[in-house]
Amino acid sequence: MTNKQLIDQIRLKQSFLCIGLDVDINKIPKHLLVEEDPIFAFNKAIIDATNHLCVAYKPNTAFYEAHGLKGWKSLEKTIQYLNTHYPEQFTIADAKRGDIGNTSSMYAKAFFEDLGFDSVTIAPYMGKDSVEPFLAFEDKHTILLALTSNEGAYDFQTQIVDGMELYKKVLTTSKTYKNAKNLMYVVGATKATYLTDIRKIIPDSFLLVPGVGAQGGSLSEVCKYGMTKDVGLLVNSSRGIIYASTGTDFAEVARVKAEELQEQMAAELKKV
Numbered sequence: 001m002t003n004k005q006l007i008d009q010i011r012l013k014q015s016f017l018c019i020g021l022d023v024d025i026n027k028i029p030k031h032l033l034v035e036e037d038p039i040f041a042f043n044k045a046i047i048d049a050t051n052h053l054c055v056a057y058k059p060n061t062a063f064y065e066a067h068g069l070k071g072w073k074s075l076e077k078t079i080q081y082l083n084t085h086y087p088e089q090f091t092i093a094d095a096k097r098g099d100i101g102n103t104s105s106m107y108a109k110a111f112f113e114d115l116g117f118d119s120v121t122i123a124p125y126m127g128k129d130s131v132e133p134f135l136a137f138e139d140k141h142t143i144l145l146a147l148t149s150n151e152g153a154y155d156f157q158t159q160i161v162d163g164m165e166l167y168k169k170v171l172t173t174s175k176t177y178k179n180a181k182n183l184m185y186v187v188g189a190t191k192a193t194y195l196t197d198i199r200k201i202i203p204d205s206f207l208l209v210p211g212v213g214a215q216g217g218s219l220s221e222v223c224k225y226g227m228t229k230d231v232g233l234l235v236n237s238s239r240g241i242i243y244a245s246t247g248t249d250f251a252e253v254a255r256v257k258a259e260e261l262q263e264q265m266a267a268e269l270k271k272v
């Protein structure tokens with residue numbers, strides 16, 4: 001999916017919501033446990049109930065890998081379901097990969113070619129040759145961790161290296177990578193005030209912003225400091241939507257929660 005197609009979807013749906021499919025078998029409604037593939041059954045119900053309110057879905061691969069082969073199958077069925085029934089959705093494999101070049105190439109093949117995701121999250125720590133194999137996929141997006149939502153972000157990401165915070169160095173240096181136009185960046189919603197500085201370095205790039213809802217980040221602050229004329233934001237919520245109810249009404253309640261965020265987003269979009 002191109003940036004233009006993504007922006008068109010955002011305008012059409014008046015939403016820049018990404019729904020995180022972080023499916024914990026211990027948190028899904030009990031009645032689904034009799035299904036052959038409870039995780040896929042859960043995802044299918046959530047996707048069918050919410051797709052008109054969001055522009056992206058982000059399965060976090062950890063929740064699938066935890067179940068070995070069975071979990072990987074659930075992930076595969078989920079992305080196939082999205083690509084078949086809702087091809088307009090931007091899909092993010094939240095896998096946080098990155099390794100020496102030939103290994104990164106294999107990760108890129110796994111998520112882009114085999115599974116067919118539009119994008120994958122990547123840790124920048126190993127540098128240029130660990131990121132460029134993902135960027136080599138012309139029609140795909142590589143989402144680089146810049147400033148993450150968690151407390152540990154202050155351990156390294158905000159430390160000064162060569163006269164600038166490390167996350168700024170990640171932004172500045174990554175702009176020089178081959179095919180840098182395929183880059184997007186992760187900035188946590190809990191770090192919204194940093195977005196003013198971030199936008200000085202990457203004025204137009206799309207940002208994946210997790211951390212509203214369960215982690216306490218503010219949507220209005222994210223929009224105030226991070227929104228561009230072409231929106232430039234995908235704001236993720238996982239637990240706040242998918243576990244809003246643990247009863248048989250879980251998909252309907254997830255829809256209500258997604259709608260609340262979509263309505264706030266529509267109001268923000270009126271400002272740009």
Ligand SMILES: O=C(O)c1cc(=O)[nH]c(=O)n1[C@@H]1O[C@H](COP(=O)(O)O)[C@@H](O)[C@H]1O
Nearest residue numbers: 060121148149186188210214215237238239
């Ligand atoms: O890359 C991510 O998506 C990510 C980066 C980050 O800085 N913080 C962060 O929470 N995430 C992911 O975003 C999701 C947040 O989930 P909730 O807190 O339940 O909305 C999880 O899948 C996290 O792994």
